[in-house]
Amino acid sequence: MKKAFLLTLMIILAFLQAFSQEKKPFVTLDNLQLNTRADFTLDYHLDNDSIDHGFAGKYLVVALDGTIGKKFSYHLRQRLNTPNINFANTFFQGTDWAYLNWHFTDNLFLSAGKQVVAIGGWEYDSDPIDIYYGTEFWNTVCCYEVGASFNFKDNSGKNHVLFQVCNSPFINAAMQSIYAYNLMWYGDFNVFKTTYSINMIEYQPGKFINYIALGNKLQFKGVEMYLDIINRASFEQTHFFGQDITAIFGIGFDIGKKWIVFTKAGYDYNQAQLPNTEPYDQYVVPGKKVDFESIGFEFYPLGDRSLRLHLCGSHTSSDGDSKFQANLGLTWKVDLLHALKK
Numbered sequence: 473m474k475k476a477f478l479l480t481l482m483i484i485l486a487f488l489q490a491f492s493q494e495k496k497p498f499v500t501l502d503n504l505q506l507n508t509r510a511d512f513t514l515d516y517h518l519d520n521d522s523i524d525h526g527f528a529g530k531y532l533v534v535a536l537d538g539t540i541g542k543k544f545s546y547h548l549r550q551r552l553n554t555p556n557i558n559f560a561n562t563f564f565q566g567t568d569w570a571y572l573n574w575h576f577t578d579n580l581f582l583s584a585g586k587q588v589v590a591i592g593g594w595e596y597d598s599d600p601i602d603i604y605y606g607t608e609f610w611n612t613v614c615c616y617e618v619g620a621s622f623n624f625k626d627n628s629g630k631n632h633v634l635f636q637v638c639n640s641p642f643i644n645a646a647m648q649s650i651y652a653y654n655l656m657w658y659g660d661f662n663v664f665k666t667t668y669s670i671n672m673i674e675y676q677p678g679k680f681i682n683y684i685a686l687g688n689k690l691q692f693k694g695v696e697m698y699l700d701i702i703n704r705a706s707f708e709q710t711h712f713f714g715q716d717i718t719a720i721f722g723i724g725f726d727i728g729k730k731w732i733v734f735t736k737a738g739y740d741y742n743q744a745q746l747p748n749t750e751p752y753d754q755y756v757v758p759g760k761k762v763d764f765e766s767i768g769f770e771f772y773p774l775g776d777r778s779l780r781l782h783l784c785g786s787h788t789s790s791d792g793d794s795k796f797q798a799n800l801g802l803t804w805k806v807d808l809l810h811a812l813k814k
């Protein structure tokens with residue numbers, strides 16, 4: 473089925489690309505990527521002195537973007553291996569996003585379809601294929617849902633604000649009548665960049681877990697660092713701040729054109745409720761405390777970002793249990809559009 477899907481996709485895209493050679497094409501294909509990653513992982517569990525290890529294919533993803541006429545753009549990213557399963561093991565659940573943008577003006581557009589749930593933070597916003605170790609929140613959050621968003625971008629390109637209504641990421645059945653209401657701000661001020669959000673997310677009809685997510689990034693020549701802070705709280709809590717949080721810090725250094733050295737640390741903490749009670753927070757559950765520290769490098773043998781080898785290690789402590797993990801992997805990202813043009 474997957475081979476047939478890929479063959480059909482390639483035929484359709486070749487057809488669209490042929491039309492895009494016209495002087496004023498109605499449909500354009502502007503991006504077509506095939507990305508995959510495979511890892512060898514070794515876990516050493518300190519609590520019982522045991523070792524687990526093995527190979528695993530992590531991702532096999534097709535992504536494409538283009539325009540339809542003058543007012544619409546389309547965007548699709550499909551996982552061909554393990555789907556992003558929430559409540560149904562269907563092919564569409566393996567679709568990270570499939571949405572249309574309707575551009576009213578250069579500043580205003582409406583987006584509708586399956587899209588990223590608009591939650592702030594640079595770890596959350598990263599392509600999963602580029603994450604080696606994530607926080608408890610990142611590992612458990614369901615971040616793709618069907619919905620719509622109204623977007624505004626200013627003339628300077630420094631500010632992008634959107635308001636989104638979508639299915640709650642906590643749905644476990646169709647037509648469950650629970651939703652997420654998300655207000656997001658992306659800021660780009662040269663070396664300083666932001667991805668901030670305020671979110672009201674229903675976990676039951678009329679019951680909300682609320683996020684304040686602050687993603688901050690500093691980007692200099694050869695150096696990139698970010699700090700994310702996410703505060704989660706229910707209106708039913710006594711204390712709204714500091715009881716249920718996630719914090720992430722990462723920094724990377726470019727060494728020439730082929731090497732990146734990086735380190736990252738994350739912390740999840742939920743003391744908003746007693747353990748084993750009905751949780752407001754469905755991802756970092758009551759009583760949870762997780763932290764990790766990691767270090768590693770990436771090597772790009774071709775000098776661009778098409779082929780990557782990574783080696784990294786981490787220490788994780790979760791509810792009193794500790795483990796060390798080593799991870800070696802290969803990632804390749806193929807520009808199929810470039811290949812089609814040839």
